[in-house]
Amino acid sequence: MSYRSEIIRIGSLSMGGDLPVRIQSMTNTSTLDTGASVSQCIRIIEAGGELVRLTAQGVSEAENLVNIKREIRKAGFETPLCADIHFNPAAAEVAARIVEKVRINPGNYADRRASFIRQDLSAGEYRAELERIRDRLLPLIRICREYGTAVRIGVNHGSLSDRIMTRYGNTPEGMAVSAVEFLEIFTGEGFRNLVVSMKSSDTRVMVEANRILVRMMADHDMHFPVHLGITEAGEGEDGRIISATGSGTLLAEGIGDTLRVSLSEAPEREIPVAREIIRAVAGPAGRVQRPSPALPFRSAGEHYLPQVFTERDGRYTDEQGKPYTGNVLAVAADGLAALDGEQSFDTLLNPHFNEDNVESLAIDAAALLGRFFIARHPSGLCITNSGAVRGEALRRLAFSVLQATEARITRTRYISCPTCGRTRFNLEEAVRRVKEATSHLTGMKIAVMGCVVNGPGEMAGADYGYVGAAEGKVHIYRGTEAVMKNVPEEEALAKLLELIESDQARR
Numbered sequence: 001m002s003y004r005s006e007i008i009r010i011g012s013l014s015m016g017g018d019l020p021v022r023i024q025s026m027t028n029t030s031t032l033d034t035g036a037s038v039s040q041c042i043r044i045i046e047a048g049g050e051l052v053r054l055t056a057q058g059v060s061e062a063e064n065l066v067n068i069k070r071e072i073r074k075a076g077f078e079t080p081l082c083a084d085i086h087f088n089p090a091a092a093e094v095a096a097r098i099v100e101k102v103r104i105n106p107g108n109y110a111d112r113r114a115s116f117i118r119q120d121l122s123a124g125e126y127r128a129e130l131e132r133i134r135d136r137l138l139p140l141i142r143i144c145r146e147y148g149t150a151v152r153i154g155v156n157h158g159s160l161s162d163r164i165m166t167r168y169g170n171t172p173e174g175m176a177v178s179a180v181e182f183l184e185i186f187t188g189e190g191f192r193n194l195v196v197s198m199k200s201s202d203t204r205v206m207v208e209a210n211r212i213l214v215r216m217m218a219d220h221d222m223h224f225p226v227h228l229g230i231t232e233a234g235e236g237e238d239g240r241i242i243s244a245t246g247s248g249t250l251l252a253e254g255i256g257d258t259l260r261v262s263l264s265e266a267p268e269r270e271i272p273v274a275r276e277i278i279r280a281v282a283g284p285a286g287r288v289q290r291p292s293p294a295l296p297f298r299s300a301g302e303h304y305l306p307q308v309f310t311e312r313d314g315r316y317t318d319e320q321g322k323p324y325t326g327n328v329l330a331v332a333a334d335g336l337a338a339l340d341g342e343q344s345f346d347t348l349l350n351p352h353f354n355e356d357n358v359e360s361l362a363i364d365a366a367a368l369l370g371r372f373f374i375a376r377h378p379s380g381l382c383i384t385n386s387g388a389v390r391g392e393a394l395r396r397l398a399f400s401v402l403q404a405t406e407a408r409i410t411r412t413r414y415i416s417c418p419t420c421g422r423t424r425f426n427l428e429e430a431v432r433r434v435k436e437a438t439s440h441l442t443g444m445k446i447a448v449m450g451c452v453v454n455g456p457g458e459m460a461g462a463d464y465g466y467v468g469a470a471e472g473k474v475h476i477y478r479g480t481e482a483v484m485k486n487v488p489e490e491e492a493l494a495k496l497l498e499l500i501e502s503d504q505a506r507r
């Protein structure tokens with residue numbers, strides 16, 4: 001289904017309807033450090049960020065937003081600011097009086113961290129829980145109404161409440177229900193200045209959750225703008241490709257009013273990537289005019305292992321060098337959006353690009369091709385390019401698109417958070433070292449996360465985790481269990497490798 005949101009205002013910024021998809025990013029400085037936060041906000045704004053989010057983990061950070069905002073306005077920028085809240089309604093209530101938008105997480109606003117313990121509630125108990133959450137939200141709603149502050153209901157896969165997980169599991173449906181419950185509380189109070197998001201590091205989960213969300217909102221006669229993003233996308237080319245596959249898929253369907261690309265890099269570097277994804281899918285107007293149909297997912301039980309092909313003089317060869325004689329769907333890149341699922345089902349998809357820049361090609365290809373492989377339709381991929389990028393780079397890109405959509409895993413997937421004011425170590429450097437030391441492994445998910453507050457929940461699905469704890473200390477995770485705590489940072493990589501090797505030796 002295509003989705004047309006209502007227009008809302010966030011300070012000086014309008015969002016939704018037919019307006020261009022808005023680009024945003026988030027700082028990774030300490031929100032108590034006014035100078036560093038102001039400088040980083042300005043770098044994001046100058047790169048093209050239209051909204052800047054800062055973490056406000058406590059009341060002190062929330063209070064300091066007043067100084068940060070004052071300095072940004074003094075420097076001549078009217079860009080709205082957003083406070084990012086987890087676990088702390090008091091911080092939200094302070095921030096909502098200062099900045100133009102507050103993001104809250106339904107999984108932890110009125111609930112403690114999920115303990116993964118079943119919380120079987122009768123229908124009456126479930127309703128009573130929603131009443132308790134409503135009471136917790138009322139002060140925030142009153143403040144936001146008084147100050148004209150917008151609210152994002154930001155759901156993350158991996159930080160759902162025990163209540164939701166018991167009833168729906170850690171599923172796309174649970175994510176959407178979690179948001180709709182909060183939306184109903186806000187709209188029940190007559191508050192509609194709302195944005196909503198469904199994020200996951202898994203592209204398929206993120207796409208499915210957003211599709212369910214817009215269907216549920218339509219059923220409730222709600223049409224709030226949707227914020228898109230893949231969490232913990234990582235860095236470099238892989239981070240760009242995974243972001244583009246998930247967000248590109250939804251933008252092509254007409255879903256998405258604002259986009260944040262989460263990279264483990266300087267936040268201002270996220271802006272051109274977001275711009276390129278939007279341009280690839282929506283064109284220069286920044287908004288898809290004729291949305292593509294949502295491709296149905298291939299049924300879960302069916303075996304699916306797409307191959308990467310090479311083409312020479314109109315002849316295709318598979319990974320073993322054997323000629324291919326099946327159906328080929330050769331199509332110009334700008335014709336990809338018009339393809340429906342049936343045409344590309346079980347065919348070799350051969351899109352033609354004309355791009356000289358390797359990064360632009362990677363983002364364009366991922367943004368346009370992601371939806372076919374997330375839905376598991378084509379049986380193979382061969383990327384052709386008449387620009388400067390040729391040969392092995394195109395085969396590698398094809399494997400990366402399959403990896404990002406989890407259609408075919410051929411190497412280790414790295415999940416890493418974009419960092420924020422909670423990060424207490426050099427995460428970019430840690431990612432680089434972890435990647436270097438584990439690149440020989442295949443088919444594994446390894447997470448490098450900035451903090452133990454949100455990291456363990458949001459690295460959901462990772463086999464191993466390297467998670468920042470106290471200053472200079474790291475927790476090492478196997479799945480969801482912290483098996484080594486407070487390991488000094490200098491020893492943490494060796495300990496992680498020891499753990500992986502001993503697990504492999506036991507298999």
Ligand code: SF4
Pocket residue numbers: 417418419420421422423449450451452453454455458
């Ligand atoms: S995992 Fe922690 S440090 Fe990383 S972005 Fe999330 S809250 Fe910030």
